[in-house]
Every structure is written in structure tokens, then in C-alpha cells.
Amino acid sequence: MASNGDSPEQLTLLRETVRRSRTKEPAGITTSLPVARIAVDMPLPHLDRPFDYLVPDDLADAAQPGARVKVRFAGKDLDGFVLERLESSEHEGKLARIRKVVSPEQVLTPEVADLCRAVADRYAGVLADVTRLAVPPRHAKVEAEVLKCTQPVRPVTSGSRSEWAPYPLASGFLDALTRSEGPRAIWTAVAGADWATAFAQAAAVCASSGRGALLLAPDARDLERLEAACTAVLGPDGFVTLSADLGPTARYRAFLAALRGATRVVIGTRAAAFAPVADLGLVALWDDGDDSYAEPRAPYPHAREVLLLRAYRQKCAVLLGGFARSAEAAALIESGWAVELIADRKVVRAAAPSIHISGESDHDLKRDPAARAARLPHRAFEIAREGLKTGPVLVQVPRAGYLPSLVCQTCRAPSRCSTCGGSLRRTGGSGPPSCSVCGRPAADHRCPECGDTRMRAAIVGARRTAEELGRAFPGVLVRTSGGDNMLDSVSDEPALIVTTPGAEPVAAGGYSAALLLDTWLLLARPDLRAPEEAVRRWFNAAALVRSASDGGMVILVGEPSAVPLQAIVRWSPEGFALRELEERRTARxxxxxxxxxxxxxxxxxxxxxxxxxxxxxxxxxxxxxxxxxxxxxxxxxxxxxxxxxxxxxxxxxxxxxxxxxxxxxxxxxxxxxxxxxxx
Missing domain, CATH: 3.30.70.1710 (BMC (bacterial microcompartment) domain)
Structure with missing residues (x-):
């Protein structure tokens, strides 16, 4: 302790001695692979490259490729991943040290790191944005839990191939999987096919050869179906589910299970496209045209393209399936990169329901002159009435809500809010219309063009359609599915199931009939992909209906000569995809x-x-x-x-x-x- 008689020089020396005693001497640099190449979490395009850092001796064991670290960059502590360890660096200046190993868990495997780099280059993005999509945030408690409960992988037998029987080339595809080869196929499923079980059976064939499989579904409802099928085929411990909907903790637990090889099969939504599956042998994706596969965050990769890149780089098999076929899938077949798995034409027609377009025949027009213009023509009512005798009837409406858009009764000018200019709508059968933007009621609205106070619907939503059908079919149960009220399944009891596209529940035994209303609205969307998207939605809905031999019927309310509607009538997803591809080629x-x-x-x-x-x-x-x-x-x-x-x-x-x-x-x-x- 200093005394009052100490000189300033003595006090300075004393303070320096105390400081040195309290300062920990930095560890030396390891002699084994002393340089770590780090992918720093820096989203700036001009800094999208790895940087070299020295590895302190006390961090040498933990700072392995794939581990999370903290490094000093531009005066800040930033996260990063170790990409590789090197003997030396090509950088001529002085290298900084790794500050900290956040976790020794090697969460970014070399295969996934290579894939992330390829995806970033493919989409003109940066690696940091892609690794955020590939590796979920860390949960230290979960890392400890998984260490305690990790079990060896249970052997898998190939089992049944029953769902693949209708497709002549499917046996060759599955045999190639057994031999650990990398076949590539586009599968067009027949109506009513149990695609989830087919995917699970393909995964079982792949896993029986000792390789891993990655299966993707577009949304949570389809993922539940795939999960149930995998449970039946692979057993409850034969796979792991990886989805953003699981929540941070459960998602990280599933991620670590896949990373540590606790299972050979991983299923999930687009969040699982980068899953660290060991010795990957198969990537499969259902309904690749679904826009749920498009990532809304930079660099906006599509899960289909991620899997195709992954299959090319890891030399594994590819399976893209669906009731419809996208133009991208058609291009893969046309180029010879993939083969098509389709059933014989007789099998396709036998599985499909009977499909009609309102007003397509002179008989329809004679009975109902407004058949082509009416929203619910007479024949649609007849089909619904007949279908309700034997089971549920599906009614697909392109828009949710009640009356989502109103126009003037006289001049058809759009009705808009006098406060903010938003479109007016009705959310129920009573009360004044309100603004869709600011929510203000418009009880005293008057058309600025003609002065009329009356309004009519420009578009009728699913809830209003359900209300109208309830009056048309008294005593019949009417249920809606869409938005926040999604039905996963319905019984085989007679009922009207009104849904928006993509929200159709599965009916036990299939629907007896389906009414696809307002087809013009899907085709009129301001998107060059609108026809392909409409056809995909209609095929998915029609595939839920019983076969024609079992009385299943589908009616599309629209223009009979429209090419997309004719593709449904002929049940020709392959022909429509080729036509769409040719049109896109012409339009570049x-x-x-x-x-x-x-x-x-x-x-x-x-x-x-x-x-x-x-x-x-x-x-x-x-x-x-x-x-x-x-x-x-x-x-x-x-x-x-x-x-x-x-x-x-x-x-x-x-x-x-x-x-x-x-x-x-x-x-x-x-x-x-x-x-x-x-x-």
C-alpha cells in the first residue's frame, strides 16, 4: 500500500506493477494449423470473403471447422464460422486472434458451407445472409441436453413400395437408390395418390442403403401429413422434423439431432433445405411450384433451386413430385437432366374424377343461357346437390373474406374511402361497408362519378359464398377453411366445405364433388406466372375428389375455351407445363x-x-x-x-x-x- 511520502514516480511505478499483475498474459498461438479461415457475419457485398485469424493455443481444440467464434473486425466483436484450419496465411499483414469460441459444436458442416457459398453466388447475395438461413440460433442448454440423449442410428429396412406401383419407371429409380446412385426424377402423381407415404417409402429405400434423405413439404399442414406417413413407414424415431414453426428451442434440438447423425431422414419445410444430413443420398420436394418455397429474406433463394444445387454438389438423387408440373420441372426433363415418373394414360384417367366446365356444351346453354356468365350456374348446383347425397362437396373460392371489394351499382366505379382512398369492403352481412386500409365505416358513401349511394360486389369472398350456399342448401352443414381458420381434414359426412386455394382439407374417402368458382380471378392476377399457379391450384383441389368410377365430379366455372381450364379437363399437367415453357422461351x-x-x-x-x-x-x-x-x-x-x-x-x-x-x-x-x- 502506498504511503503519503511516496513520490509521483514511485506511485506511477506501483500502479504499473499492479496493472501487470492483474492483466492475464495472452495465450500463445497453437503450432498445429495456427491459422483459421473465418466467414465473418458481415452482410456488406464488398467484404463477402473469408478472413484469416490466428488460433490461440487455448482455443485450438474448440476452433474446428464449423464452430461458431467471435472475432474482432472493424473495431467490433462479430460472429463468424470457422471454415478451415491452415498451416499459413497468404495475408502479408499482421493477423488478429480469434477472441472467443462461442460453441465447439461444428454446426456449419463443410458440405453445407459449400452449398451456402453456391447459393450466395447463384442469387447474387452474400454468404452471411445464407448462413443465417442455414444455421439456426444457438441454444446452449439444448446442446447439453442432446449430448445426454443421443442414440445410435436405428437400421432401416426398405419395406413396401406400394405407392410407386402405378409408375412403370419408379422401380428403376428406387433400385438406383438402393445401389446408392444419384437418379433424378420428376414425379407426376395420379389423382388421389398418397404422396406423403410415397415420399416416406423412397426415404426408407435410401436409408436402407446407409445414406440420408431430406424430404420437404410446402407448408405446416402438408408437413403434418408427411410426418404421419414417416411415422408409419420409418417409426417415430426414424426421422426428425425441422421447421421454423417448431420454435427456436425445438428447431435447434432437431437441427442438432440431424447434425450428430441421430437419424438418417430429415423432413421439413423450406427452412430444412440446408439441414446437415450426413451422407446425403436423396433430396425430395413436394409441389415445387408452391410459392411457400420462395424465401422472403435476402438473397431470396427458392428451396427447389437449393436442393438442385445440393444434389449436384453432393451427387445425390433428386425427386420433385406434384399433381401438377411447373415449367422449371418441365425444363429439367426437356434438357435430359431428369426423367419423368408418370403412370400409363389409362391409369391416369381411371384415377381422375369426371371434370366439366360450365357452359361447355350446347345442352348446358340451352338449359341455362347464363351458364358461362353466372357465378353459380345451374349445373354447378346440380353437381353439388348430387354430391351431397354421398359425401362432402368442396367449393373453392379465390378470395377470402365476405365482400372484399365493392363498386358502384350504377357506373361500376371502384368504391373508395373518402379519408384515405382505400377500397371499401364488407366484412359481414350487416352494418355499413368499411375501408380496407384505415377501417373507417362509410355509411354515407356516395359515388364521386355518378352520385349513386348503392354499391355491389366486385368480388365475392369465401365467407359470403358460404352464406349463399347455406341459404341454397338448407339443413346442410357449411364449413369454411382459410386464413386463420384452416381445416386439416373433414369426415365423409355430407357437408359443403368452402375454402380458398391451398386451404383445402383432406376428406376421408375423398370428396364426392368439387366446384371451382371464379376461375377468371386466378387467371387475372397481375403475375406472369398466374396461369401456371392457377392450374396448380386446380389440380391440387381436383386430386382430392373421388375417381369418376366412384362418382367423383368436378366443375370449373369459367370460359370453356381457356387453355388452363382445358388442361384440367384433359388431366394433362405435362402438356400444360410444356406449353408454358415454350411461351416463356418465346418471351425470354x-x-x-x-x-x-x-x-x-x-x-x-x-x-x-x-x-x-x-x-x-x-x-x-x-x-x-x-x-x-x-x-x-x-x-x-x-x-x-x-x-x-x-x-x-x-x-x-x-x-x-x-x-x-x-x-x-x-x-x-x-x-x-x-x-x-x-x-
Whole structure:
């Protein structure tokens, strides 16, 4: 302790001695692979590369490839992943040390790290954004729990292949899986097929050969069906479910189970596309056209493309299935990259229901002259009445709500709120209409065009349709499915099930009939993919109906000559997909071409477009559409090239973004490569 007689020099020396005694000497650098290459969590495009750090001796055992670490970067402590350990670094300057190993768990496997890099390059994004999608947040307690309960993988036998019997080439595909080969197939299921059991059986064949399988479903309801099928085929411990809907703790527990090889089969939604499945032998995805597979966060990858990249890089089998077929799947078959698994035409027709379009015959028009214009023509009522004698009847309506859009009774001008300009709607059978934006009631609304106070529906929603059907069929149970009120299944008792597209519950024994209303509304969506999406929705609904031999009937209310409706009548998803692919090839749209949508401040979009034009080889066939103003401050531009030049376009977009980031230019541009919605 210092005394009052100490000089200033003595006090300074004493303080320095105390400081040194309290300061821990840094550990030395390990002599075994002393350099760690780190993927730092830095979303700036111009810093999208790994950085080298020294590995302290006390962290050498924990800082293995795939482990989470903390490093000093630009004056901040940032998260990162160890990609690899090296003997030396090519960096000529001084290397910083790894500050901390957050967890020794090697959560980013080399295969997934390689996939993340490929996805980032494919979508002109940065690695940090993709690793956030691939690796869930850490839960230390879960890591300890899983260590205590990890069990060895239970052997799996291939079992039954019954669901694949209708498809002649399926046995060859499954035999190739048994031999641990990498076959690639597009499966078009017949109406009423139990796709979930078929997927589970394919996974069992793959797992019996000692390899892993990854099965994806588009949403939580389909995932539940897949989970039930896997439980029946593989047993409750034969697989693990990985989905964002599980919640952070349960999701991380499932992630670690897959990472540590507790099971060979992983199922899930798009969040599972990067699941760390050991010795992956099969990736399978149901209904690849569903927009639920499109990631809403940068760099906006599509789960189908992630799995295709993964299959190519890990040399595993691919299975894309659905009742309909996307243009992308048709392109894979046309190129020879995949084969199609389809049933014989007689089997397809025998499984399908009887399908009609309202007003398609002279007899229909003679009985009901308004059959082509009426929302519920006479024949639709007849089919519903007949179907209710033997079971439930499905009614599909494109819009939810009651009367989601109102127009003037006299001049048909859209009815809008006098306060904010939002469209007026009705949410129930009583009370005044209200604004869909601000919610204000519009009891005294008057049309600004003609002065009329009366309004009528421009679009009728599912709840209003249910109300009308309830009056038309007194005594019949009417149930709705959609939005926050989703039904998973219904009994075989007679009932009217009114749903929005994609919300159709499965009926025990199948629906006796289905009415697909307002088909024009799905086709009129402002999206170039609208016809394909409408056909997919209709095939999925019609596939839930009993076969024609069992009395199943479907009626589509729409224009009989419309090509999408005719595809349903003929039950020809393959033919429609080929037609759609050819039309996209003519229009130079994906998948026949590679395109990217750039959205942001007008000046920023124009600047990025100019940079891309300079970076892309003139021989690449770059074409620029726009920019087009969206509002006073935002514009959108589309750049596209032939498919073969896609990697050059993605590289140019990324380099352009990196140049803007380096110069710290104002304005952020959102880049979406092959967006799911385009129009």
C-alpha cells in the first residue's frame, strides 16, 4: 500500500506493477494449423470473403471447422464460422486472434458451407445472409441436453413400395437408390395418390442403403401429413422434423439431432433445405411450384433451386413430385437432366374424377343461357346437390373474406374511402361497408362519378359464398377453411366445405364433388406466372375428389375455351407445363432465361444497371427493361440474359453491388434473381 511520502514516480511505478499483475498474459498461438479461415457475419457485398485469424493455443481444440467464434473486425466483436484450419496465411499483414469460441459444436458442416457459398453466388447475395438461413440460433442448454440423449442410428429396412406401383419407371429409380446412385426424377402423381407415404417409402429405400434423405413439404399442414406417413413407414424415431414453426428451442434440438447423425431422414419445410444430413443420398420436394418455397429474406433463394444445387454438389438423387408440373420441372426433363415418373394414360384417367366446365356444351346453354356468365350456374348446383347425397362437396373460392371489394351499382366505379382512398369492403352481412386500409365505416358513401349511394360486389369472398350456399342448401352443414381458420381434414359426412386455394382439407374417402368458382380471378392476377399457379391450384383441389368410377365430379366455372381450364379437363399437367415453357422461351422469361429484378431508389437502380452493363460481356446477350417508376422515389428494372449466361449476370450484379458498397453510395437496391412472382 502506498504511503503519503511516496513520490509521483514511485506511485506511477506501483500502479504499473499492479496493472501487470492483474492483466492475464495472452495465450500463445497453437503450432498445429495456427491459422483459421473465418466467414465473418458481415452482410456488406464488398467484404463477402473469408478472413484469416490466428488460433490461440487455448482455443485450438474448440476452433474446428464449423464452430461458431467471435472475432474482432472493424473495431467490433462479430460472429463468424470457422471454415478451415491452415498451416499459413497468404495475408502479408499482421493477423488478429480469434477472441472467443462461442460453441465447439461444428454446426456449419463443410458440405453445407459449400452449398451456402453456391447459393450466395447463384442469387447474387452474400454468404452471411445464407448462413443465417442455414444455421439456426444457438441454444446452449439444448446442446447439453442432446449430448445426454443421443442414440445410435436405428437400421432401416426398405419395406413396401406400394405407392410407386402405378409408375412403370419408379422401380428403376428406387433400385438406383438402393445401389446408392444419384437418379433424378420428376414425379407426376395420379389423382388421389398418397404422396406423403410415397415420399416416406423412397426415404426408407435410401436409408436402407446407409445414406440420408431430406424430404420437404410446402407448408405446416402438408408437413403434418408427411410426418404421419414417416411415422408409419420409418417409426417415430426414424426421422426428425425441422421447421421454423417448431420454435427456436425445438428447431435447434432437431437441427442438432440431424447434425450428430441421430437419424438418417430429415423432413421439413423450406427452412430444412440446408439441414446437415450426413451422407446425403436423396433430396425430395413436394409441389415445387408452391410459392411457400420462395424465401422472403435476402438473397431470396427458392428451396427447389437449393436442393438442385445440393444434389449436384453432393451427387445425390433428386425427386420433385406434384399433381401438377411447373415449367422449371418441365425444363429439367426437356434438357435430359431428369426423367419423368408418370403412370400409363389409362391409369391416369381411371384415377381422375369426371371434370366439366360450365357452359361447355350446347345442352348446358340451352338449359341455362347464363351458364358461362353466372357465378353459380345451374349445373354447378346440380353437381353439388348430387354430391351431397354421398359425401362432402368442396367449393373453392379465390378470395377470402365476405365482400372484399365493392363498386358502384350504377357506373361500376371502384368504391373508395373518402379519408384515405382505400377500397371499401364488407366484412359481414350487416352494418355499413368499411375501408380496407384505415377501417373507417362509410355509411354515407356516395359515388364521386355518378352520385349513386348503392354499391355491389366486385368480388365475392369465401365467407359470403358460404352464406349463399347455406341459404341454397338448407339443413346442410357449411364449413369454411382459410386464413386463420384452416381445416386439416373433414369426415365423409355430407357437408359443403368452402375454402380458398391451398386451404383445402383432406376428406376421408375423398370428396364426392368439387366446384371451382371464379376461375377468371386466378387467371387475372397481375403475375406472369398466374396461369401456371392457377392450374396448380386446380389440380391440387381436383386430386382430392373421388375417381369418376366412384362418382367423383368436378366443375370449373369459367370460359370453356381457356387453355388452363382445358388442361384440367384433359388431366394433362405435362402438356400444360410444356406449353408454358415454350411461351416463356418465346418471351425470354425464367426458366428459359436468367433474369433479375432490381428495386430501389431511382438513382441507385440506374447506377447499378449502368455498372452491370459495363461488367457483363457484350456476347452474353444482356437485355435491360426499364427502369420503370413504381412511385415518386422507387423504380424497378429487369436485367436478363440467356440461361447459359446466368452465372455471368449474377457475378456482375454482385460486383456492381460491391462497388456501390465500397464507395458508400446512398440508396439500397434489392436484387432478386428469378423472382417467384413477376409481373
Amino acid at each position: 422469361l425464367a426458366p428459359a432465361a436468367k433474369l433479375a429484378e432490381l428495386t430501389g431508389p431511382t438513382d441507385a437502380v440506374s447506377d447499378l444497371v449502368a455498372r452491370v452493363q459495363q461488367l457483363v460481356d457484350p456476347q452474353a446477350g444482356l437485355e435491360v427493361l426499364g427502369p420503370v417508376a413504381i412511385d415518386d422515389e422507387t423504380s424497378r428494372a429487369v436485367v436478363r440474359t440467356p440461361r447459359a449466361s446466368g452465372p455471368h449476370l449474377a457475378r456482375a450484379l454482385k460486383e456492381g453491388q460491391a462497388a456501390r458498397s465500397t464507395k458508400k453510395l446512398l440508396g439500397s437496391v434489392r436484387v432478386q434473381v428469378d423472382p417467384a412472382a413477376f409481373g
